[in-house]
Amino acid sequence: MLLWALLPVSLAIFGTVGIWTVFGIAVTNGSVNITNGVPYISLCGTFNPQSCLFAQICNICSVLALWIVVIRFQQVRDYGNHGKANIASIVLGFISSVGISVVGNFQQSVLMGIHLLGAFLAFFVGLGYFWVQLFLTYRAQPSQDRCWVGPLRAICCILCTILVIVMSILHNTGYTSGAAICEWALVMLFFCLFGLFAAEFRHIDCHHLTVQKHALRNKGSPPPEEMNRHTHG
DSSP, rough: HHHHHHHHHHHHHHHHHHHHHHHHHHTTTTTOOOGGOOOOOHHHHHSHHHHHHHHHHHHHHHHHHHHHHHHHHHHHHTTTOOOOHHHHHHHHHHHHHHHHHHHHSSSSSOOOOHHHHHHHHIIHHHHHHHHHHHHHHHTTOOTTTTHHHHHHHHHHHHHHHHHHHHHHHHHHHTHHHHHHHHHHHHHHHHHHHTTTTHHHHHTOOOOOOOEOOOOSSTOOOOOOEOOOOOOOO
């Protein structure tokens, strides 16, 4: 069902438009001065009024990302590939999704330590999640689009890894403008990686929900009631 494919696409579009809107507001009201160099995304979102918008954008992206992580986990499991890699993917995906929310709600001008922790979870743990997804691309179903999704996902993962390393080196050596450019490029690639899930999600026929009410252990308890709707995704 193509409707599920719109979820990762929506995250990619919403997140991209959102952070560039925050950048535009920050430049317009003078919160950042681009003549002094390219600002970090977090710097653009740390001042009022765009800090409120930045927090909400991060919260919504966090929820959408977690939703995608869970659906992808369920999809791989339903195809019978419920191994350690799939379990690792949902753990890494959950942690990185929380990191996105932490980045938005703990601005660097208020609590720098917690903000950096959130950035670490979002970038480094998130990168680990996408590497696991690259592995699952060649191990799990559906495989109809593997011929082009796999190489494209691999290229994005490699570029993200290079950008993370370069960004860390430039930041620690004082080249903040160069590090900020790497950060912007890294976030754009992350949105592209999320958007690529549309290729797998379009093969989901439906979603399922199982509700089961267990009988009480006494003679007067009602019989179990179970409602199942099967999934093909």
